[in-house]
Amino acid sequence: MINVIQLGLGPIGQRLTRYLFEREGIQIVGAVDPDPQKVKKDVGEHADIKALGVSISPNLDSCAAIRQADVAIISTVSFLEKMEVQIREVADYGLDIVSTCEELSHPWKTHPECAHRINDYCKEKDISCVGTGVNPGFLMDYLPSVLTSVCREVKHIKVERIQDARPRRKPFRDKIGAGLTGTEFEENRGAIRHVGLPESVHMIAEAMNWKLSEVSETMHPVFAEKTISMDSGKVQEGDVAGVRQVARGYQSDSEVITLVFKAAVGIEESHDSIHIIGSPTFTSTIDGGINGDIATSAIIVNAIRSISRAAPGLKTMLDITAPAYFSGVNA
Template sequence: MTKRVVVWGTGFVGKMVIAEIARHPFFELVGVGVSNPDKVGRDVGELCGLDEPLGLAATDDVDALIALAPDALVHYGPTAAQADDNIALITRFLRAGIDVCSTSMTPWVWPAMKLNPPNWIEPITEACEAGQSSCLTTGIDPGFANDLFPMTLMGLCGEVRKVRASELLDYTNYEGEYEFEMGIGKPPEHRPLLENKDILVFAWGATVPMIAHAAGIELDEITTTWDKWVTPVEVKSAKGVIEPGNVAAVRFTINGVFNGETRIQLEHVNRVGADSAPDWPTGNDNDVYRVEIEGSPSITQETAFRFTDGSGRDAAAAGCLATGMRALNAVPAVNDLPPGWVTALDLPLIAGTGTIR
């Protein structure tokens, strides 16, 4: 059965997903919502850089999109920095009985996380109840790279002494915001937003208590570490030049402590330039997500996202497409689940119906 979807957002992720939907046998794109007034009324194919128009105009008319009665809203809106706008939009669809699969509000990956403020949780809970609808937030990290992947591998073990999920990426070609959040490109004395423990755990640590819950334990505490690497030479990137003496790599961890030991760990090593922070962890390949389990048995898994279609798109773009497709491909499963919050622990195996054709 074809699933009729409305997509909100034609940014970097939304554009790539819409291109996939346009040729997908299982999903029908019935509407596209945008918040940028300059995009309203324009053909979605044009907005997404497709070869042909789709005959579908982008709109900011939420009521009109709801009136289409889609099977789901697939939401690639702004980040949690615009939480109020996201909540206002998503609750309108949920109250209308339309399920939502989103990649925006990363703390919602595990709504039960204690740091989630009530005014972020209660409106969604109430809207799901009113509309008998469901709401899933997923992503890559936070998301499937540090919830689905490690928990799947943990199911192969008799004992897990430690599980670590790592993002090991080179940001050379990345054009998104990292100066303010991570301090890359800034002097080492600059204290970026995510260096604050509570903000770091809130923004990216939701999968730590999720894994603990899945393993049947209650964590003693969640701790963090933050390290910076200062470049002695100029480092060139898509965003310009990082001058000598400024930060060209960061490494941080979010640690779930149980019985006095770190048992669950999320690690990020984000560098600009392959030669930056040479002593810090790297993958067997560049730009990978790695899961390491110390246990019985011990397991190591590395996942690399790539385009092999000759388009020249880099690993970061491939990871972004995977992020978006996880939300889209989850629509049938979310439709079949009871109303309310949906997390990775509620989803069945999603094999990607219609991907082989």
């Protein structure tokens, strides 16, 4: 039995509750969210399943079963600066950590000082910690790295994640600016983007043992060519439907990694494609793409066994045993 505490009970946190509940050998013993409208609610009922007898607490210190827990699942923030404080609080209770924090997925080059502090603190507290998800954490970094296992030589890796945002949760659509006018998009540009592409570039580079001279990222709005309906309203013709971001990694003047992320409501043919140029050269495509909300929650649950087996410290997906679906935890 693995006892789990959840931190963060928004849309992804609620989905995680459902996925954790259905997995044999995993038990939710605590739940934390500071939102006063969630505090004291049963975590199962909050996730639209049966009552689990676990009330949502406002913080870790008020979580009655904290000493029974083995692993903390953190689905709260995307940015490492805010995440560091939460990691320290959880580490003080001796819990291993699996998190959806995008910048935690591979922070060694993007936030080196913070990454080293987290790594040192985790080692001091004898716990292991990993940030993962569908992207970053799998589709645009870990999976292409694994696919190069069959290569004699690799010269260039290009990944394209093209997805219709209509099936995704509303916070995701908000994050990509769906429904904003062009002016509103520019006014809020600092808050609109998919987080994690530079981290994915650096993860691939680490796997390839490539020393990059430069990493760049660009972002542009995708405009709706017609009015598009979604469950939270409509995107009018000419307004922003989503974003197209491209991250590139260079060795000297040569582009060796290209990551293309396009998410917008109304995309007709979603797909995830990985192009490897080398020996052999090949393309692997997932027609229809992978639903990010399902996949992120699933990989978090599937990574629990892997992080429980890992040595203390801050890990990436390259460091832990490959997560795989498991029907239950062996007694």
